[in-house]
Amino acid sequence: MSQEFFEFFCPVKIAAGYKALEHIPFELEVRGASRPLLLSDAGVVAAGLVDTVTGAMGSGGASAGPLFDQVPPDSSMASVRAAVALYRERDCDSIIAIGGGSVMDTAKAVNILATEGGEDLQRFAGANNLTRPLKPFIAIPTTAGTGSEVTAVSIIKDEDSGTKMPFMSQFLLPDVAVIDPRTTLKLPALITAATALDALTHASEAFTCLAKNPLSDAYASAAITRIARSLIPVLDEPADAGGRLELALAAAMAGVAFNNSMVGLVHALGHSVGAIAGVHHGMCMGIFLPHVLRYNLDARREEIGEMLLYLAGPEIYASTPHSGRATAAIACIEALRDQAHQRCGLPRTLAETGKVQREDLPRIAAMSLDDGSMIFNPAEVGYDDALAVLEQAWA
């Protein structure tokens, strides 16, 4: 018998499609909640998305509850504390997060203190330090990329120590992820492209890294298919609600995939470039993904070759000889990135980001070796290897 073993877990209810936001009052009610705290950030409020959500909730007669809209771009301890204070002051019983990764991370941390009481978030940091379900939590993503609405992780910056505190627990998972095309309809083209490439990377790494399994493969391949067929049409026609919904669904499916199968070298490098040079996460993903797939080619030729089916469709897959499929799949991803570049200036190289100094590459390589994602990369990566991939991605 084979020694394969895997675990797969996703208890998040996905409520997706037409008038999905209008279902929020029902989802609260069946969880015995009636006084949600709304969490968001200034950008999301300015884009009118909080109004869209409260309008949808109010259209059925429900009231939305107090709003905390001060979540910073990098989730912070101070904002978690302030939001928890509002939650307590207004006697809330549930949380609705409207935003991108930072808002989701903040909402998860707020939910810890809202449920467990006290002010000490630190004692729940690390893996599996929660032991019981938290308050009802509804996540409404406003970018189609991070997949935070279906992941069991939160990262909070501790301004005092200057470190990032990770939290990992199945209890952090939202109860419901509400995916409504209205929440991503006005996303600017560049952010649409960058976040879609983040989702494409989640799916690609889940599909090719060491912890891949049959269930995460199903989610990953479905996500790749949707991003490959919808990204460029959406960049050409931003008001295409059907395409927007496909991208948002893909991001959630890719999130489910990598929450179970983890990510690899693309994320290890991307986290380091983000930390050292402040480049947008999704842009890093788009830059590194083809180079890393090429680096992993010997270890994962079969899987990368199979990705051609999802990227290019059955006609092209069938007409490409088996031996050429993996390189054709990588070329597809490069073509997707280049088409996005033509339409919105998505950077194709580290140099094009304008933020990375070439002298920083050794430091970025060294830092990426200590990234936890590295362990799941199918091919071993040493310092010289990481530096070589960075050099290839330079220009």
Next chain:
Amino acid sequence: MHRPAEFRPAGATVRPGPGIPYPLQRAYVRLMMWLVGRLLQASSAVDPVIMREVAELPPGFAFAMRVRAGGPGFAMCEQDGRLRLMPLQQAGRLQLSFDFKHLTHAFLVLGFVEGTAVSFARDRMSVDGNLGAGMKIVRCLNRMEAVVLPKFVARRALKAYPPIGLGEKLAAATRIYARMLLQLVGGK
């Protein structure tokens, strides 16, 4: 469609586990936990690659590798730039732990049938704590295995066998084993 893809290092066709009685597995795992701890302690004093990694650990960094629920294991901490064994029971707050969920999973890794990364990827162990430092410990383990194990064994346990010449490998292994014996005789 092709069969479900899997990561299995070349040559790893041994199927231990159910066939081997648990008392034997336990005895083997106990012995190997002891040996791996000793070898890590010795190599952190003489192997330059491992010393470089240990030098970057937070001061006093403590970690353990063990089979959950009180199974065999070992605990170590950083002290003056080296790794020192400490009694598992007395280990205070650990910054990192590798906990195998079952004895057989430890048997697979310590029998060099399956690498640490694959064991982790297959959810056979939970790795809790400082993952960044954990990557350094994993690299120490990989380097030690590459040096002290025969190549055909190490190749099964590692994602890639590093480019070490036979001369370098033998010299490094000799230094580590000699230091381990010295530490044993010296009672340290």
